[in-house]
Structure formats: C-alpha cells, structure tokens
Amino acid sequence: MGAGAQSLKLYESVAERLKDAIAAGTLRPGERLPSVRQLSARERVSVSTVLQAYVQLESQGLIETRPQSGHYVRERVRLRLAEPPVSRPPVSATPVTVSDLVSHLYRASREPHIVQLGTAWPAPELLPTRRLSRELGQLAREQQAEGVMYDLPAGSKLLRQQLAKRSLEWGCALGADDFITTNGASEAVHLCLSLVAAARSGDTIAIESPAYYGTLLAIESLGLKALEIPCHPRHGMELDALESALERRRVAAVLVVPSFSNPVGSCMPEDNRRRLVELVTAHDVPLIEDDIYGDLHFGPERPRPCKAFDTRGLVMLCGSFSKTIAPGFRVGFVAPGRFRERMELLKFTQTVASPLLTHAAVARFLESGGYDRHLRGLRRNLASQVEHVAHAVAEHFPQGTRVALPSGGLLLWVQLPPSVDAHALNARALEAGISIAPGSIFSARPDSYRNFIRLSCGQPWTPRIEDAVATLGRMASGLMTTAPRR
Amino acid sequence: MGAGAQSLKLYESVAERLKDAIAAGTLRPGERLPSVRQLSARERVSVSTVLQAYVQLESQGLIETRPQSGHYVRERVRLRLAEPPVSRPPVSATPVTVSDLVSHLYRASREPHIVQLGTAWPAPELLPTRRLSRELGQLAREQQAEGVMYDLPAGSKLLRQQLAKRSLEWGCALGADDFITTNGASEAVHLCLSLVAAARSGDTIAIESPAYYGTLLAIESLGLKALEIPCHPRHGMELDALESALERRRVAAVLVVPSFSNPVGSCMPEDNRRRLVELVTAHDVPLIEDDIYGDLHFGPERPRPCKAFDTRGLVMLCGSFSKTIAPGFRVGFVAPGRFRERMELLKFTQTVASPLLTHAAVARFLESGGYDRHLRGLRRNLASQVEHVAHAVAEHFPQGTRVALPSGGLLLWVQLPPSVDAHALNARALEAGISIAPGSIFSARPDSYRNFIRLSCGQPWTPRIEDAVATLGRMASGLMTTAPRR
Structure with missing residues (x-):
C-alpha cells in the first residue's frame, strides 16, 4: 500500500x-x-x-x-563513503551499440525468485493500485463509447488539463494544449529524438555520461550518434564541457535528465538549469528534458524543470507517471514547445493516439488530490530505502567503493574499486539470484563504467534485500585482484 | 449495438x-x-x-x-458503375511529403456536427463496447498489482496465446512467442519500418499506389522514400511491376495491405500472395504485411495473409483490433518472423511495452468466443453499409464516376470524372459539414489522385448519410468543367 x-x-x-x-x-x-x-x-x-x-x-x-x-x-551515508569523481567520457561522438545485456536485465525483472536490484521502478506494494483499479473500472463503465474510440493524437483532455494545473507548481504555466500525451516517457523521449532525426539538423545528440540505456538504444535505432558529456555525481551535466562541445561541433539536440538522473541520481542546481537553457538558446539547439523522476524529490521542494526557464520554446519537456503510480498504464507526456505541430503529426504517425481509458484514470487520480497524498508517502519510502541500500553498501562493499547519495529518485550509482569487473559481478550475482545493472550499459562505449553498478532501491527494505546487498559486497571483494589498479 | x-x-x-x-x-x-x-x-x-x-x-x-x-x-452496384483502371504511379522513388490535410481530416473526425465519411473506422454503435467495458473493469479489479506494473516488451501473454490460436485459421500456425503486441497496427507498421530503416539496407520502400497516408507519413518521418507500385482496383499490387522494380533497384522492404487495402479496398488473390512471397524471398527483401482489415471479409472465407506462404521468416505480419472492436484500446500486434529479436528491442526502445489491462481485456473477449460472434454481425453490417454508399454514389454522382466494390473492409474508393478537383470538393464538403478524404493524401506525390476521394462506410446507413452522399454528388457535378478533360 x-x-x-x-x-x-x-x-x-x-x-x-x-x-x-x-x-x-x-x-x-x-x-x-x-x-x-x-x-x-x-x-x-x-x-x-x-x-x-x-x-x-x-x-x-x-x-x-x-x-x-x-x-x-x-x-547520512555520504559521511562514510567518498563520492565518485566527475565522469570523463571520450570527447568524440560514438555510434551507439548497447549490448544485449539490456534484454537479459529486463527478462530477469519478471522472475519472482530473483532479488530485484536491477530495474528502475518502485515495487507494486508502494503504488496506489487499488485506487487506480477503481478509477479505471469506473471509467470503463461510464465511458463505454468514448473509451473504445480513437482519441485525438494529443490525447486525453482531462489528463492534459491536470498536467497544465501541475505545471504551475513546476514554474512553467503551460496550457492543456501545450501537452501531447504518450505511452510513457519512453515514447515521449523517442518522439523527441525522432523529430530531431527527421529535421536532419545534425546526427549528434549530446547526452549525460553515464546515461539511461533506453535513451542510448533510441539514439542507436534512429541512426544518431551520442556525444557523452562529463557529469558531476551530484550536479549532473558539466556545462563548461557542454559549452565547448556546442562551440566545436553541430549538435542536433541536447538530452538531459536534470532531476535524479538515471543511473547517477544527480540533480542539476537551478542556476545550472538556467544556464543550460541559455546555452542551447544561444546555439539554437533543442533541449530534450527527461523529467521522469522529478516528482520523487526527497527534499521539500520539487526541482523546477529547465522548461521553466525556456523563453523560446526550445525545451521539449518529457515526463510520465511510470515511476510514481503505474508503470504498466503507460501514461506519459511531452510538452514540445515550438515543435508542437510536428510532434502531434509524429505521434499520430507512430501510434495514432494514446489509449484513452488508462490515461483518463490517471487524470482522475490527479484531479482527486490522491496523487499528491500518495507522493508524500512514496517519497518518504523511497528516501528511506535509498538510505538503507547506501548504508548496506557502505557496510558490506570493499574499501574504495564510492557512492553519491541522491536527493531523489530510487537509484544508487555505485563505483567499485577499479579492479572489480562489474560484468563478472553481474554474472555471479545472477547465478545467486540477484539482478543488478552493470555500468557499461549506460554508455555508448561498452568499455566505459566497467567498475560501476546501478542498484535499484525501489523495493521495500527487507532482510532479503539486505542479504542480497551483503552478498554483492562479498562477491565484489572476491573479484578484487590482489594488487588493485589505481 | x-x-x-x-x-x-x-x-x-x-x-x-x-x-x-x-x-x-x-x-x-x-x-x-x-x-x-x-x-x-x-x-x-x-x-x-x-x-x-x-x-x-x-x-x-x-x-x-x-x-x-x-x-x-x-x-450489386458493380453492374452499374465501371471500376477505376490500374493505377499508374511514376516509376521513380519519391521523398514523401503528405500535406497537413491529414491533420485537418483527423480533427474533423471529432466534430459531432460533421457527417463522418472521411475516416476509416466503424461507428461505436457497431462495436461491442459494453462487453469490453465489462472485461476491462473486471481485469482492473482482479489484476491490480500486475496491471500497474510494466509488462515484458512482447506484451500480454494471454493476448499472444489467443493470437496464436487464431493464426491457425489464417493458415499460419504461429506460436505465442512469435508475436509482439503493439499500440495498434500503426505502431506495428512503424516498428517494421524503423527496423528496416535502422538496418540501412536501402532507403526505398515499395508500396501500393494509392497507399494509406499514415504509412506514407511513417516513411517520411523515418527519412525513407516511397516507390509506388501500380495497383489493380480489385487485386491490389501488380506483381509484374513489382518484379521489375525489384530487379531495377535496391528496395529495403515491400509494404502491402493485401486484404481490403486502404484506400482502394482491393483484395489480392491467393495465387498473387504466394507469388509475392516468392518474389521477396528471391530478392531477400522483407515484406511488411499490414493485415488490419483481414477479419472484415464479406465473403465466407477469411483471406489467408501472405505470412501463410512465408518459409523464410521474411514476412512481418501486422494487425490490430482497431477496425473490429476497439480503436481506442490501441491493441495491435506484429509477428516479425526472423526479425523477432531486433523487433523486441525496438519495441522496448520506443514504448517499453504495451499497457497490460486493455490488451488483456481484448484477449478475454477473444477467449470467450465473443469476438467471432461479434465479427459475424459487424461484417454483415459493413457489407450492407458499403453497398448502400456505393448505390448512392451510383445514383447521385456525375456520369463518368468509377467505383470498384470491395469484398471486405469499410472503404469506398471513388474515381470522379477527370475534371473534378477533389481538393475543391473536399473544401466545399467541409463547409457543408461533410468530411471526406481527398485522393491526393494517398500518394507521396501531391498531384496524384486529384480526382479521387475515399468514402468511409463505417457509419450505419441513415437518411443523414444518404443526404450527405447526394450532396457530394451534386457538388461534384457542379465542379465539372463544361469540357471535361480525357
């Protein structure tokens, strides 16, 4: 519950x-x-x-x-573990080839006997399943004819109105017509990348390093290249590095997850967000903002999205309710700014429109105030779970392990000592019934982040999870060579 | 009902x-x-x-x-009207630019005061809305936790099992694991085109002429080119023309709607289907088969999809339940043959997975036998509606109008006398509160099919519809120049 x-x-x-x-x-x-x-x-x-x-x-x-x-x-755990340094990806753009580790990761997520530390979503017992089921059942009865018919490509009006209302709290003041609803944030981000690819204004996307593998896959499947920008473990993309990249080459778009990024969990300070928008505006480059974790802040204030500082309609804001209430309902959105018209046609082209009933069920949940109440509890739970996992890592992992404690989200990015190979750890962990995400799937270059893993903190803290983290720690120690590289 | x-x-x-x-x-x-x-x-x-x-x-x-x-x-009406000739599209491939007429068409579809002859879907009163609403409500209650969680990229197991069962009737004998469920056939076709585009085996897609505008938009948005192949008004794609095209140039894929194509309504004879598969096999070119109207045959037998003749896994079969039970549920599928693994990753990349509950609701409806019962009634209604519209066209449209009566589906492709400009007709019709689809949106070249319109027969036949067809006929007569071009 x-x-x-x-x-x-x-x-x-x-x-x-x-x-x-x-x-x-x-x-x-x-x-x-x-x-x-x-x-x-x-x-x-x-x-x-x-x-x-x-x-x-x-x-x-x-x-x-x-x-x-x-x-x-x-x-807090940060007092006991050092945080990883700023990432140093290569300076050239790379055609993306993410290994089939992703498929394995996803498949493991459905095995009930496996301890789920690999996937980035909250456990169902943390979600308002009963409420959503009631809303959906009621809508199915009330809107029989509307529910079976095609919606407009922009999607559920009720949901877009609720999003417009919430956007006031984000500091954006968007209208219902500024939104297009999507099948989760994945579709939203994919639509943005498709739009950029179709515009043929270049084939390079500047992204965070490390970055979410799903985004890397999308970049790959659209024939685009990823230019990985160094990132600070707590503040996200390094804007000096981005600036010099924008001056050096033609970039088709910048893509960031400013709030509680995946896998790192970093949160870009507000000043940086403002400067980022100024940068892309100066270079007339679209900014794709993936704000999927924005509602999961542990502090009292929701971080304002970059969109709040957008004066030219260059920011395409993507979000969803997959990490907060219902991954499987596939309810997301994009506020595409000046690209709205092209985006709507693209949405029509790819899936015609999102299904109405599941989207309307989420809208009603928002309308009732249930979402805000739910969020308060969920954030508290996730904050506590993240701390638990981090504490356990501090306790059980070999010396030299580094962690930056995130201020939101549900992920923990763990840097192992340099000699520990995360692929080997991943293989042993799976044998022991534990799923983790090895670091290399978060980069276009498969040799990056070989001594990193991402741990999900979406599960309620139990002895079973604690045991799994301890087991991982023991395995990592066992994988250290006697003379660790520096 | x-x-x-x-x-x-x-x-x-x-x-x-x-x-x-x-x-x-x-x-x-x-x-x-x-x-x-x-x-x-x-x-x-x-x-x-x-x-x-x-x-x-x-x-x-x-x-x-x-x-x-x-x-x-x-x-039957064919006794009174001649059918259009085989289409003669240009022989070179074209970058696609379909006009924004499509957006207008779609927007008009939501206006209740407009007579809906423009869109290709059945009226809600022909659909089993109550049954689906019941199934969905029940599932929402029973599968609260499963329903909110991510499904695997391949989608609802129950639905895939039901599809496997039905595939026996199609002569295909596919297994549940041969299917990936999608957000309607649109997503299925878009995934196939994305896969082909990502494979970079060429940038030209051979398609029917005329072809569904959504497919043209997808080809355009992926930066591919359309090579339009001549089509017979009742038998679909002309295989001699396709064969010589395949010999002349590198084609990345062939895309056909063999059963009750959109807009023409043609149905490819079984021998042609077999030959088509042989042709693509000989040239090792994937065949994207959009079978979205396949269940809407007016005759006693469901046409077997090309997939039934596929021995090498080269056919990617796409379908959906949007034209038969619930457009707005967005339930479709692709059986991608040898491309299954790449397709699953692509599906994950674009939307992670389809929403479980709406897909499972359709699966239960199939399981109960309700779908087959419903189809019998729907086919009868559509057959009668198509005949009514065709009769009215024969009665009210100017001399020289041609129509090929389809043997399934819900569309009527009308060739007006050469001097009638369908764009002008479209504009006047909209003013009079009637939505139609002008012919030019069905080609990559905006000057094609300028004297054609597509009429939807998805609405139950009423005096209002009859009046609208009569009005269209009068308008068309009024638009004829005194000395019609030949």
Missing part, C-alpha cells in the same frame, strides 16, 4: 512530521531529537505514542538511539 | 441466414428469393415472420420487391 495519509495512526502522524523535518533538513544528520517528554508535550500526545513513533523511525533507519543520551538523526 | 446474436428475434434470425447466403454468394445478385410461403415452411416459422424478415432486408438495401413477381437479391 504505502499510499495516502488517510488512515494513519496517531504515532504514525508524529513519525511522519519528524520524517518531513529530516527530509527538509530542519533536523540534520547527527542532530539530537527532542526528548520523549518534550515531544509528548509539544505534540500533545502520550509518552507511549512518541515512543512508538521513535521505534518506527529507528526501524526505518532514519534515527538511532544512543544509550544514556537520547535519539539522534542517523548520519 | 450490432454485437452478437444472443438476443435476436425470430424474424431477425431468418434475415441473418438469408444475409449469410447473400454474402456467401449462395444467393446471387438478381436471383429470386424463395416465396414467403416456401420459406415459412422451410424455416418452420409463420408467414408474418418471413414477411418481417423480408421487410428488414429490403430496408437494409439487400433485397428488392418486384410487384407481381416476388423478392429478389438486389443487383
């Missing part, structure tokens, strides 16, 4: 308020929490209610009890 | 059996029906029941009463 705050017990509400304060940074790592008696007075609840709340927070790994001293916000 | 035979009155059953006999050719145009008394005895029903059945058939335009003589199967 995990959704909504409708039926919270008293101690759970107290715990939630504390979690919010921790997530917002009001209570900081290492800081002492109020005493049980203080909090009981402040919250006007019984001492035992406060105790229950503290027990829950401790079980979730958010606070710790120090004997004879009190309760403390647990130190 | 139009679906199923569950609740038929007695006279309706009698009428249906007669319709089947007419559709099957057992009762032929101009033939005398049994007398009321004979049929009453044979069917063991009352005389008044037979009379009711005859009244219904007459109101549907299938039979006519000749005073003092009896009831006769109405002459």
